[in-house]
Amino acid sequence: MKLFVYGVSVRTAPLEVRERLSGAEDDVDAAYAHFLRVAGIYEVVLLFTCNRTEVYLLAADSKVADEVVLAEFARLARAERESLRPYVYRYEGTEAVRHLFRVAAGLDSLVIGETEILGQLRRAWEDALARGATGKVLNQAFLRAIAFAKRVHRDRRLNDNPISVAYVAISLIRQIFGDLRGRRALLVGAGETGRLLLAHLRALDPERVVVLNRTAERARQLVRELGIRGEGGGLDELPARLEEADVVLTATSAPSPLVRPEWAEEALRGRRSPLLFVDLSVPRDVPPEIGGLPGAYVYNVDDLKGVVEANLAWRRRMKESLEGEVAREAQEFLRWLEELDVLPTLVALREKAFRVQEEVLASLFRKLPDLDERERRLLRKHTRSIVNQILRDPLAYLKEQAGTPEGREAREVFVRAFGLSEEVLRRTAYPSLRWLTDPEGEEDVQTQEGPSRTASKEVLRREVSSHSPSPSSP
Numbered sequence: 150m151k152l153f154v155y156g157v158s159v160r161t162a163p164l165e166v167r168e169r170l171s172g173a174e175d176d177v178d179a180a181y182a183h184f185l186r187v188a189g190i191y192e193v194v195l196l197f198t199c200n201r202t203e204v205y206l207l208a209a210d211s212k213v214a215d216e217v218v219l220a221e222f223a224r225l226a227r228a229e230r231e232s233l234r235p236y237v238y239r240y241e242g243t244e245a246v247r248h249l250f251r252v253a254a255g256l257d258s259l260v261i262g263e264t265e266i267l268g269q270l271r272r273a274w275e276d277a278l279a280r281g282a283t284g285k286v287l288n289q290a291f292l293r294a295i296a297f298a299k300r301v302h303r304d305r306r307l308n309d310n311p312i313s314v315a316y317v318a319i320s321l322i323r324q325i326f327g328d329l330r331g332r333r334a335l336l337v338g339a340g341e342t343g344r345l346l347l348a349h350l351r352a353l354d355p356e357r358v359v360v361l362n363r364t365a366e367r368a369r370q371l372v373r374e375l376g377i378r379g380e381g382g383g384l385d386e387l388p389a390r391l392e393e394a395d396v397v398l399t400a401t402s403a404p405s406p407l408v409r410p411e412w413a414e415e416a417l418r419g420r421r422s423p424l425l426f427v428d429l430s431v432p433r434d435v436p437p438e439i440g441g442l443p444g445a446y447v448y449n450v451d452d453l454k455g456v457v458e459a460n461l462a463w464r465r466r467m468k469e470s471l472e473g474e475v476a477r478e479a480q481e482f483l484r485w486l487e488e489l490d491v492l493p494t495l496v497a498l499r500e501k502a503f504r505v506q507e508e509v510l511a512s513l514f515r516k517l518p519d520l521d522e523r524e525r526r527l528l529r530k531h532t533r534s535i536v537n538q539i540l541r542d543p544l545a546y547l548k549e550q551a552g553t554p555e556g557r558e559a560r561e562v563f564v565r566a567f568g569l570s571e572e573v574l575r576r577t578a579y580p581s582l583r584w585l586t587d588p589e590g591e592e593d594v595q596t597q598e599g600p601s602r603t604a605s606k607e608v609l610r611r612e613v614s615s616h617s618p619s620p621s622s623p
Contacts, residue, residue, distance in 0.1 A: 150191065151210065152290070152486075154245040155218040155237060156203035159259050162236035164451050168432035169226040170202040171402075180221055181280050189213035192287040194277040198269050199314070199342075199431040199450055200259055205249065207286045211241060246290065246479040253294035254301045256468045256475070259453070263313040267298045268341065285489070290482060297478050305467060315345035315400075317453050318427045322353060322396055325425060325446075329355035335394035336360045337387065337407060339371045342400035342429055347375050350398075359390050363401075391416035397426045399434035407434040410442070417444045488551040494560050495544050497569045502536045
């Protein structure tokens with residue numbers, strides 16, 4: 150078994166490719182169903198954001214993983230797999246774990262250190278957890294990555310100078326207009342990114358802001374919560390509201406463009422000032438041909454790269470200084486994983502020892518039929534204690550040496566010396582590992598609507614309090 154990460158991101162693929170892999174709800178359902186049907190795929194988490202589409206896998210080998218991921222990417226993009234191959238990156242083993250920790254902390258983001266990705270990563274893991282697509286390995290990996298990211302943002306104070314894609318979009322508006330006094334802004338989308346845009350937009354002091362959303366009440370609620378001068382409404386108001394706006398920001402998950410060229414053309418007719426579109430959506434809400442209309446200026450997420458560069462010199466230095474911590478965290482997780490790998494041998498050895506104990510006791514009880522129940526309990530208790538004491542040092546040695554050449558050699562010796570058949574090892578191997586380290590036999594907490602934060606915290610509590618080592622402190 151090995152960990153793999155496959156993906157396309159703003160660093161490897163143009164927007165035209167990424168938006169085809171953005172993952173509508175039905176596509177996500179089908180993707181999970183596909184992965185979970187494939188023999189040799191044990192755990193999977195799918196991450197879809199405007200800047201990346203990634204698949205985190207625990208798989209039998211790279212051949213299985215390569216085949217299923219490329220096939221699924223081709224299905225999502227409705228393209229030939231070979232046409233996508235140049236854009237897809239792959240990490241495995243140590244590099245896959247490091248990549249997860251970098252992504253969680255925002256160190257692999259277009260805007261280094263941004264915090265939006267942490268929430269997106271957590272929701273992706275919780276979604277996979279609710280679907281039963283994860284197990285002990287990816288649960289532990291994601292929980293550690295989330296804890297690491299929180300610690301980095303707290304201790305390194307990456308949020309003292311907030312820079313996110315939403316912040317960069319507002320910086321672009323500031324560069325063009327200065328402030329927005331006397332101007333009107335239109336925001337399409339009332340999700341997390343829309344909320345960030347609206348919060349940053351207040352600093353530009355617009356005369357009025359209109360927020361439109363598929364659910365009009367959610368747009369109105371966002372305006373009320375942030376206390377901004379404006380109003381909310383539904384997407385049916387979009388054509389008319391374009392004519393009133395000086396700046397249009399979009400941040401939705403719509404599968405196709407929301408702004409029609411003829412609406413933009415009508416909004417520009419007779420206008421003296423330019424109409425600025427800043428489109429943070431993937432797929433795009435504003436078709437590129439609108440940028441060719443006189444007086445219209447269209448910026449998408451890829452166009453923000455230049456603005457980002459001006460703000461990120463110190464964050465690059467911070468990223469370099471954090472690589473050591475990423476490496477240590479990844480190594481700690483891999484150590485845990487190596488220890489997990491030896492558990493089938495430990496369990497098989499204990500099972501055999503206690504089976505021998507029970508066989509001997511059964512023989513003894515037949516020969517001593519006059520023993521009462523108390524005497525039988527005492528014999529069982531003390532013989533079990535003898536077995537535990539004999540096994541304690543060998544099992545501790547195997548656990549301590551897990552992942553080392555000495556540990557692998559010792560494991561092979563134990564398997565041969567104690568006659569632990571491959572059949573026994575297979576029976577105690579993954580995916581039955583949950584009961585090996587959850588003595589009470591608890592199942593991962595899930596709900597039909599999806600796990601709450603309380604549920605994921607419960608998973609965290611059980612994961613780190615099991616026989617595995619807890620995440621290291623800074």
